[in-house]
Amino acid sequence: MKITIPDIPDEGLSLDIDEKISPGDGSGVAPVSAHLELQKTVQEIIISGRIKTRIKFECSRCLKEFDRDMDIPVSVVYHPIEDMRAERHELKDDEMDMGFYKGDVLDLQDVLKEQVLLSMQMKPLCDENCRGICPKCGKDLNVDVCNCERKETDSRLEVLKNLLEKRKE
Numbered sequence: 001m002k003i004t005i006p007d008i009p010d011e012g013l014s015l016d017i018d019e020k021i022s023p024g025d026g027s028g029v030a031p032v033s034a035h036l037e038l039q040k041t042v043q044e045i046i047i048s049g050r051i052k053t054r055i056k057f058e059c060s061r062c063l064k065e066f067d068r069d070m071d072i073p074v075s076v077v078y079h080p081i082e083d084m085r086a087e088r089h090e091l092k093d094d095e096m097d098m099g100f101y102k103g104d105v106l107d108l109q110d111v112l113k114e115q116v117l118l119s120m121q122m123k124p125l126c127d128e129n130c131r132g133i134c135p136k137c138g139k140d141l142n143v144d145v146c147n148c149e150r151k152e153t154d155s156r157l158e159v160l161k162n163l164l165e166k167r168k169e
Protein backbone atom coordinates (compact mmCIF):
# COMPACT_ATOMS: atom_id res chain seq x y z
CA MET A 1 0.00 0.00 0.00
CA LYS A 2 1.55 3.24 -1.14
CA ILE A 3 0.72 6.61 0.32
CA THR A 4 1.20 9.72 -1.74
CA ILE A 5 2.51 12.16 0.79
CA PRO A 6 0.83 15.35 -0.51
CA ASP A 7 -2.46 13.45 -0.20
CA ILE A 8 -2.13 13.06 3.55
CA PRO A 9 -4.66 15.55 4.92
CA ASP A 10 -3.63 18.08 7.54
CA GLU A 11 -5.71 16.36 10.17
CA GLY A 12 -3.81 13.14 9.55
CA LEU A 13 -4.70 9.76 8.25
CA SER A 14 -5.98 6.74 10.11
CA LEU A 15 -5.48 3.40 8.42
CA ASP A 16 -6.37 -0.20 9.03
CA ILE A 17 -4.24 -2.50 6.97
CA ASP A 18 -4.39 -6.21 6.32
CA GLU A 19 -1.45 -7.40 4.32
CA LYS A 20 0.86 -10.30 3.88
CA ILE A 21 4.51 -9.50 4.16
CA SER A 22 7.66 -11.54 3.88
CA PRO A 23 10.21 -10.26 6.37
CA GLY A 24 12.88 -11.53 4.01
CA ASP A 25 14.86 -13.87 6.22
CA GLY A 26 13.44 -17.06 4.80
CA SER A 27 10.75 -17.35 7.41
CA GLY A 28 8.02 -17.16 4.79
CA VAL A 29 5.02 -14.95 4.61
CA ALA A 30 3.44 -13.45 7.68
CA PRO A 31 -0.11 -12.12 7.71
CA VAL A 32 -0.12 -8.70 9.23
CA SER A 33 -2.92 -6.53 10.44
CA ALA A 34 -2.08 -3.06 11.54
CA HIS A 35 -3.67 0.10 12.70
CA LEU A 36 -1.57 3.14 11.85
CA GLU A 37 -2.01 6.85 12.35
CA LEU A 38 -0.12 9.11 9.98
CA GLN A 39 0.59 12.73 10.83
CA LYS A 40 2.36 15.08 8.51
CA THR A 41 4.51 18.03 9.47
CA VAL A 42 6.25 20.20 6.93
CA GLN A 43 8.99 17.68 6.31
CA GLU A 44 8.26 14.68 8.43
CA ILE A 45 5.71 11.96 8.59
CA ILE A 46 4.99 10.59 11.99
CA ILE A 47 3.57 7.11 12.13
CA SER A 48 2.21 5.55 15.27
CA GLY A 49 0.04 2.57 15.95
CA ARG A 50 0.24 -1.18 16.35
CA ILE A 51 1.04 -4.13 14.16
CA LYS A 52 -0.33 -7.56 14.88
CA THR A 53 1.26 -10.53 13.23
CA ARG A 54 2.36 -14.09 13.68
CA ILE A 55 6.02 -14.79 13.09
CA LYS A 56 8.03 -17.94 12.77
CA PHE A 57 10.99 -17.96 15.12
CA GLU A 58 13.79 -20.37 15.81
CA CYS A 59 14.38 -21.00 19.49
CA SER A 60 17.82 -19.76 20.43
CA ARG A 61 18.30 -22.65 22.84
CA CYS A 62 16.91 -25.73 21.12
CA LEU A 63 16.68 -24.43 17.53
CA LYS A 64 13.10 -25.62 17.21
CA GLU A 65 10.82 -23.53 15.02
CA PHE A 66 7.75 -22.07 16.59
CA ASP A 67 5.13 -19.46 15.78
CA ARG A 68 4.44 -16.57 18.05
CA ASP A 69 1.77 -13.90 17.97
CA MET A 70 3.30 -10.48 18.05
CA ASP A 71 1.79 -7.18 19.00
CA ILE A 72 4.29 -4.56 17.96
CA PRO A 73 3.92 -0.94 18.97
CA VAL A 74 4.90 1.44 16.19
CA SER A 75 6.40 4.84 16.72
CA VAL A 76 8.53 6.09 13.88
CA VAL A 77 9.34 9.37 12.16
CA TYR A 78 10.02 9.43 8.44
CA HIS A 79 12.27 12.14 7.08
CA PRO A 80 12.87 12.99 3.43
CA ILE A 81 15.92 11.13 2.17
CA GLU A 82 17.63 14.45 1.38
CA ASP A 83 17.82 14.99 5.13
CA MET A 84 19.96 11.93 5.56
CA ARG A 85 22.41 13.09 2.93
CA ALA A 86 22.64 16.55 4.40
CA GLU A 87 22.71 15.16 7.93
CA ARG A 88 20.33 17.91 8.83
CA HIS A 89 18.10 15.95 11.04
CA GLU A 90 18.30 16.26 14.75
CA LEU A 91 17.28 13.48 17.02
CA LYS A 92 14.56 15.20 18.93
CA ASP A 93 12.96 12.22 20.45
CA ASP A 94 15.02 9.09 20.88
CA GLU A 95 11.93 7.17 21.89
CA MET A 96 11.08 7.08 18.23
CA ASP A 97 12.57 5.10 15.40
CA MET A 98 13.63 6.95 12.33
CA GLY A 99 13.13 6.19 8.67
CA PHE A 100 13.48 7.95 5.36
CA TYR A 101 11.21 8.43 2.41
CA LYS A 102 12.08 9.25 -1.15
CA GLY A 103 10.09 11.57 -3.34
CA ASP A 104 6.38 11.86 -2.75
CA VAL A 105 5.60 8.29 -1.92
CA LEU A 106 5.77 6.29 1.26
CA ASP A 107 5.34 2.55 0.86
CA LEU A 108 3.56 1.25 3.93
CA GLN A 109 4.56 -2.28 3.01
CA ASP A 110 8.17 -1.24 3.66
CA VAL A 111 7.17 0.45 6.89
CA LEU A 112 5.50 -2.75 8.10
CA LYS A 113 8.42 -4.91 7.00
CA GLU A 114 10.94 -2.72 8.79
CA GLN A 115 8.97 -2.73 12.01
CA VAL A 116 8.45 -6.49 11.94
CA LEU A 117 12.13 -7.09 11.20
CA LEU A 118 13.12 -4.87 14.12
CA SER A 119 10.94 -6.86 16.45
CA MET A 120 12.53 -10.10 15.22
CA GLN A 121 15.99 -9.10 16.34
CA MET A 122 15.38 -10.32 19.84
CA LYS A 123 16.57 -13.76 20.84
CA PRO A 124 13.40 -15.76 21.28
CA LEU A 125 12.85 -18.91 23.31
CA CYS A 126 10.18 -21.46 22.44
CA ASP A 127 9.46 -21.62 26.14
CA GLU A 128 10.98 -19.81 29.09
CA ASN A 129 11.84 -23.18 30.56
CA CYS A 130 13.32 -24.56 27.38
CA ARG A 131 16.13 -26.93 28.32
CA GLY A 132 17.92 -26.55 25.02
CA ILE A 133 20.19 -29.01 23.35
CA CYS A 134 22.88 -31.05 25.07
CA PRO A 135 26.18 -29.54 23.96
CA LYS A 136 27.77 -32.98 24.02
CA CYS A 137 25.38 -35.33 22.24
CA GLY A 138 23.01 -32.86 20.57
CA LYS A 139 19.84 -34.34 22.04
CA ASP A 140 16.88 -32.06 22.49
CA LEU A 141 16.60 -32.13 26.26
CA ASN A 142 12.95 -31.10 26.12
CA VAL A 143 11.97 -34.45 24.65
CA ASP A 144 14.69 -36.72 25.92
CA VAL A 145 17.28 -37.03 28.64
CA CYS A 146 20.83 -38.02 28.02
CA ASN A 147 23.53 -39.40 30.24
CA CYS A 148 26.18 -36.90 29.38
CA GLU A 149 27.92 -35.38 32.31
CA ARG A 150 27.07 -31.74 32.60
CA LYS A 151 28.67 -29.24 34.83
CA GLU A 152 25.97 -26.91 36.01
CA THR A 153 28.35 -24.49 37.65
CA ASP A 154 28.41 -20.86 36.82
CA SER A 155 31.85 -19.99 35.49
CA ARG A 156 31.89 -16.69 37.35
CA LEU A 157 31.27 -18.53 40.61
CA GLU A 158 34.03 -20.92 39.69
CA VAL A 159 36.50 -18.08 39.32
CA LEU A 160 35.48 -16.72 42.71
CA LYS A 161 35.86 -20.12 44.30
CA ASN A 162 39.35 -20.52 42.90
CA LEU A 163 40.34 -17.12 44.22
CA LEU A 164 39.06 -17.96 47.69
CA GLU A 165 40.89 -21.26 47.70
CA LYS A 166 44.13 -19.56 46.70
CA ARG A 167 43.78 -17.25 49.65
CA LYS A 168 43.49 -20.16 52.01
CA GLU A 169 46.75 -21.62 50.83
Ligand SMILES: [Zn+2]
Pocket: 059, 060, 061, 062, 063, 064, 125, 126, 127, 130, 131, 132
Ligand atom coordinates in the same frame (compact mmCIF):
# COMPACT_ATOMS: atom_id res chain seq x y z
ZN1 LIG B 1 13.54 -24.16 22.77
Ligand SMILES: [Zn+2]
Pocket: 134, 135, 136, 137, 138, 139, 146, 147, 148
Ligand atom coordinates in the same frame (compact mmCIF):
# COMPACT_ATOMS: atom_id res chain seq x y z
ZN1 LIG C 1 23.96 -35.43 26.02
